[in-house]
Amino acid sequence: MRLVPALSMALAALMLASLTVGAANVDLRGIFRDPQAMLVLLESRLPRTLAVTLTGAALSVAGVLIQVLVRNRFVGPDTSGTAEGAALGLLAITILAPTSALWLRMGAAALGAMATTALFVTVIRRLPPREVMLVPIAGLVLSGVLGAVVTFIGWQTDLMQYVGAWLYSGEFSGVIAGRYELLWIAGLAAGLAWLAADRFVILALGQQVATGLGLSTAAVMRLGLLVVSVVTAMVVTTVGMIPFVGLVVPNLVSRIMGDNLRASLPVVALAGALLVLACDLIGRLAIHPYELPAGLILGVLGAGLFLWLLHKRPSHG
Amino acid sequence: MDRSGWMLAGLVALLAALSALWMLQGLGAGNRGFVLGLRAGKLAALVIVGAAVAVATVLFQTVAANRVLTPSIMGFDALYVLIQTTLVASFGTAAYAGLPAGGKFLSEVAVMTALACLLFGTLLARGGRDVPRMILTGVILGVMFRAMAGFLGRIMDPSEFAVVQSVSFASFNRVNADLLPIAAAVTALAVGLALRMAPRLDVLALGRDAAVSLGLRHQALVLAALALVSALVAVSTALVGPVAFFGLIVAGLAHALARTARHRVLLPAAALIAACLLVGGQWLFERQLGQAATLSVVVEFAGGLFFLYLLLKGRIR
Amino acid sequence: MIQIEGVSHHIGTAQILRDISTSLPEGRLTALIGPNGAGKSTLLRLIGRLEPLQAGRITVDEHDVARCPTGCLARVMAILGQQTAIASRLRLSELVGFGRWPHHQGRPSADDHARVAEALDAFALTPLAGRFLDEVSGGQAQRAHIAMAFAQDTPWLLLDEPLNNLDMSHARALMVRLRGLVADGGRSVAMVVHEINYAAAWADHVVAMKDGRIFATGAPAEVLTEEVLSALYDASIRVGQHHGRPLVLHHA
Numbered sequence: 001m002r003l004v005p006a007l008s009m010a011l012a013a014l015m016l017a018s019l020t021v022g023a024a025n026v027d028l029r030g031i032f033r034d035p036q037a038m039l040v041l042l043e044s045r046l047p048r049t050l051a052v053t054l055t056g057a058a059l060s061v062a063g064v065l066i067q068v069l070v071r072n073r074f075v076g077p078d079t080s081g082t083a084e085g086a087a088l089g090l091l092a093i094t095i096l097a098p099t100s101a102l103w104l105r106m107g108a109a110a111l112g113a114m115a116t117t118a119l120f121v122t123v124i125r126r127l128p129p130r131e132v133m134l135v136p137i138a139g140l141v142l143s144g145v146l147g148a149v150v151t152f153i154g155w156q157t158d159l160m161q162y163v164g165a166w167l168y169s170g171e172f173s174g175v176i177a178g179r180y181e182l183l184w185i186a187g188l189a190a191g192l193a194w195l196a197a198d199r200f201v202i203l204a205l206g207q208q209v210a211t212g213l214g215l216s217t218a219a220v221m222r223l224g225l226l227v228v229s230v231v232t233a234m235v236v237t238t239v240g241m242i243p244f245v246g247l248v249v250p251n252l253v254s255r256i257m258g259d260n261l262r263a264s265l266p267v268v269a270l271a272g273a274l275l276v277l278a279c280d281l282i283g284r285l286a287i288h289p290y291e292l293p294a295g296l297i298l299g300v301l302g303a304g305l306f307l308w309l310l311h312k313r314p315s316h317g
Numbered sequence: 318m319d320r321s322g323w324m325l326a327g328l329v330a331l332l333a334a335l336s337a338l339w340m341l342q343g344l345g346a347g348n349r350g351f352v353l354g355l356r357a358g359k360l361a362a363l364v365i366v367g368a369a370v371a372v373a374t375v376l377f378q379t380v381a382a383n384r385v386l387t388p389s390i391m392g393f394d395a396l397y398v399l400i401q402t403t404l405v406a407s408f409g410t411a412a413y414a415g416l417p418a419g420g421k422f423l424s425e426v427a428v429m430t431a432l433a434c435l436l437f438g439t440l441l442a443r444g445g446r447d448v449p450r451m452i453l454t455g456v457i458l459g460v461m462f463r464a465m466a467g468f469l470g471r472i473m474d475p476s477e478f479a480v481v482q483s484v485s486f487a488s489f490n491r492v493n494a495d496l497l498p499i500a501a502a503v504t505a506l507a508v509g510l511a512l513r514m515a516p517r518l519d520v521l522a523l524g525r526d527a528a529v530s531l532g533l534r535h536q537a538l539v540l541a542a543l544a545l546v547s548a549l550v551a552v553s554t555a556l557v558g559p560v561a562f563f564g565l566i567v568a569g570l571a572h573a574l575a576r577t578a579r580h581r582v583l584l585p586a587a588a589l590i591a592a593c594l595l596v597g598g599q600w601l602f603e604r605q606l607g608q609a610a611t612l613s614v615v616v617e618f619a620g621g622l623f624f625l626y627l628l629l630k631g632r633i634r
Numbered sequence: 635m636i637q638i639e640g641v642s643h644h645i646g647t648a649q650i651l652r653d654i655s656t657s658l659p660e661g662r663l664t665a666l667i668g669p670n671g672a673g674k675s676t677l678l679r680l681i682g683r684l685e686p687l688q689a690g691r692i693t694v695d696e697h698d699v700a701r702c703p704t705g706c707l708a709r710v711m712a713i714l715g716q717q718t719a720i721a722s723r724l725r726l727s728e729l730v731g732f733g734r735w736p737h738h739q740g741r742p743s744a745d746d747h748a749r750v751a752e753a754l755d756a757f758a759l760t761p762l763a764g765r766f767l768d769e770v771s772g773g774q775a776q777r778a779h780i781a782m783a784f785a786q787d788t789p790w791l792l793l794d795e796p797l798n799n800l801d802m803s804h805a806r807a808l809m810v811r812l813r814g815l816v817a818d819g820g821r822s823v824a825m826v827v828h829e830i831n832y833a834a835a836w837a838d839h840v841v842a843m844k845d846g847r848i849f850a851t852g853a854p855a856e857v858l859t860e861e862v863l864s865a866l867y868d869a870s871i872r873v874g875q876h877h878g879r880p881l882v883l884h885h886a
Contacts, residue, residue, distance in 0.1 A: 074453065123629065126629070127629065133450050133452070133453050134628060136453055137452055137453055137456065137628065138625060138628050138629070140456055141621055141624050141625055141628070142625065144561070144617075144621055145617075145618060145621035145622060145625070148614055148617050148618050148621065149618065151614070152611070152614040152618075155614075243460070243464075286472070287471075287472055292468065292471050292472070293471075296464055296467050296468050296471065297468070299460065299461065299463070299464025299465075299467070299468075300461055300464045300465050300468055303457050303458070303460050303461030303464065304461065306457055307454060307457055307458070307461075310450060310453060310454060310457070311450075311454070515740075516739065516740025516741075517740070519732070519740075520732060520735055523724075523729070523732060525684070526684050526713070526714075526715035527715075527732070527779075527782070529682070529683060529684055529704060529713075530682060530684070530708065530712055530713045530714070530715075530783070530786070531708050531732060531733070531735045531736050531786070532704050532705035532706070532707060532708020532709070532735075532736040533704065533705075533708075533735075534703075534704055534705070535704075572723065576723075578723060578724050578728065
């Protein structure tokens with residue numbers, strides 16, 4: 001497949017563009033003679049570009065995993081209560097121990113995300129598997145209900161500003177060196193998923209096949225839950241939830257190259273990074289020198305793509 | 318009087334009692350006129366919103382031949398918010414704010430009605446056989462409209478952070494008093510028309526095939542009902558913001574209490590139940606618990622759980 | 635008479651009906667048969683204006699289906715589509731009562747009530763009349779739907795697989811009832827049937843369809859023969875005789 005080199009080239013080009021575009025233009029050719037530009041590059045542009053790339057890649061991989069876990073193509077980490085769970089965990093730790101260390105906050109977010117995702121997966125596994133469309137609806141409503149709880153607590157405790165930043169903003173303009181590095185953990189978690197790609201493929205075939213092949217489904221499911229929760233928690237805490245990436249990208253890739261995850265997960269990651277980076281760039285250019293959040297652009301673009309998938313997809317999918 | 322008559326009379330009496338409680342409880346000696354005026358305005362708003370949400374939901378459930386839907390789940394209120402934002406964007410904030418409130422509202426209702434009939438008429442006509450897919454499409458359309466509204470809001474005023482947030486949840490506290498007379502008029506007109514259509518709505522509830530076979534002009538009636546739904550959703554959204562699941566509870570209660578499928582009973586029963594719940598709930602939370610902001614969250618939370626319950630019970634068809 | 639001229643129909647890119655012309659005789663019980671996907675239900679739904687006509691012309695007793703107001707057509711024909719789930723909680727008597735709606739538009743007279751009672755009785759539903767639709771079995775609900783179409787009291791009755799969900803005795807009772815409507819009531823019935831022996835035993839006229847075309851039409855004795863049926867279903871089928879009517883043998 002020549003998809004990987006092509007996507008890599010495109011991603012590299014966009015990353016280069018991302019280094020130069022912003023409120024202050026940076027000319028890469030004169031970079032070594034201009035300390036000011038160098039500072040912008042190292043402190044803001046490079047971290048931002050990396051943050052966007054990592055977020056897109058990790059969220060897309062998380063999307064594949066959650067789709068495997070509930071055996072349904074129409075869900076993503078943003079429509080299964082995961083992001084709201086992470087926000088709930090963060091709220092809890094912020095209220096209970098306002099001065100807690102960063103790693104503790106991350107842990108709380110990941111735990112919250114894991115709890116709600118596990119709840120979602122448990123609920124969905126009890127639905128008859130033929131009800132394909134019920135699963136995403138249940139996920140969206142669960143997200144909505146949890147979101148109402150988060151909003152309410154945030155309101156009561158004067159933390160609405162944080163809640164907004166976690167759940168509704170999804171933007172990268174605040175990223176500078178020293179404030180995005182957690183996303184590397186998300187990237188690592190996604191890499192971990194690739195190592196276990198074959199197991200997830202078998203899991204997607206269903207309990208019977210997995211047992212027949214001697215795979216312990218419980219362990220694989222726990223791994224999947226862990227990766228999805230960690231990725232989502234890191235993204236929510238650093239840049240805020242980015243909608244639809246984890247939902248749309250796995251579907252698009254699966255249409256083109258099928259579901260052999262060992263081959264397709266890298267493509268999923270590349271494509272996700274590419275999509276989010278493109279949206280972030282559009283956000284930076286559309287009303288220059290102001291910015292639009294990438295999450296907002298993806299809200300429109302991703303919803304459109306999703307509707308297309310929903311109605312174009314052959315029914316046997 | 319038959320059973321339905323007694324039930325409606327009972328609901329009217331209950332609403333009257335709650336209204337009296339709302340108006341008169343804790344009324345001090347001083348400044349009576351002012352306090353009464355304030356309370357009357359809020360009471361009117363609660364009753365109008367209740368009636369609008371209830372009748373819109375029952376109508377929509379009949380048109381969609383589905384008892385777990387509300388217009389808001391299908392993105393009606395998001396469409397209204399989008400239209401509002403678009404109008405502001407195209408006329409300019411200052412110029413638009415200068416227009417009379419009533420005229421503005423009526424033109425919004427007109428645009429909303431036309432668009433909703435076009436969009437949801439097509440959706441319902443196409444989606445008749447695959448209800449879950451239709452719901453999912455509606456939900457995603459809602460997400461998309463909301464993102465588009467946020468997008469436009471950002472373009473209009475890049476520094477405005479709260480555009481997306483302010484339309485994300487309802488509040489029964491910030492009622493737009495300028496709109497009360499026109500909102501009351503629109504609601505009364507729409508409810509009156511719905512009651513006139515009641516016998517035909519009974520036939521519509523049998524499903525498309527049966528309704529056509531019985532000689533109903535199905536398409537025309539569906540569009541008429543959708544137009545009424547749009548106007549009513551515009552009223553409630555303009556007054557208190559989006560209320561997604563409240564209608565679901567109300568319609569469910571109305572069906573359970575009325576124990577009949579006749580719309581001549583169902584529609585007023587739902588409207589009265591909704592008004593009672595809102596007036597009673599607001600009295601409880603605002604006067605007794607001192608938590609004025611809570612009612613909308615509680616209502617949405619309970620409604621969301623009820624929806625999930627219906628979903629998991631397999632009552633979606 | 636139902637006259638069908640040059641009717642074609644497609645859904646998306648799939649051609650469902652290809653230039654169909656035929657007629658369904660008045661005062662007869664017509665059975666539409668054919669393999670799955672032949673277009674029988676679509677044709678019936680087009681006649682009953684449940685789907686908009688894309689090409690061609692259909693008239694029912696001289697009423698053009700595409701032009702005539704739907705309210706007027708509802709007094710000429712009643713069509714029962716394949717079982718649809720109804721969202722509202724209705725009692726069986728209420729459902730059957732809606733069959734009278736084309737005649738009274740929401741204000742039933744004593745005569746309407748009498749006809750509803752008659753329809754309930756005719757389909758052995760009187761003991762169940764007060765039950766809700768979701769409290770009865772699939773077969774009982776199916777009978778209620780048929781009773782509703784019956785109560786509509788139209789010259790034409792179009793039924794799409796009415797025997798679905800019915801046990802043997804109720805299926806036979808329905809066929810006897812329809813036969814009686816045709817023979818004594820002077821009404822005309824067109825129905826899609828899958829179990830071919832019901833067509834063999836009760837129909838006056840058979841329309842066999844395959845791949846969106848009319849494959850054969852005529853009296854049961856002409857259409858339900860070994861050659862026609864074997865070609866129609868792409869399988870070797872044997873036909874015997876029972877009381878002077880064809881009997882199709884599946885197990886040969």
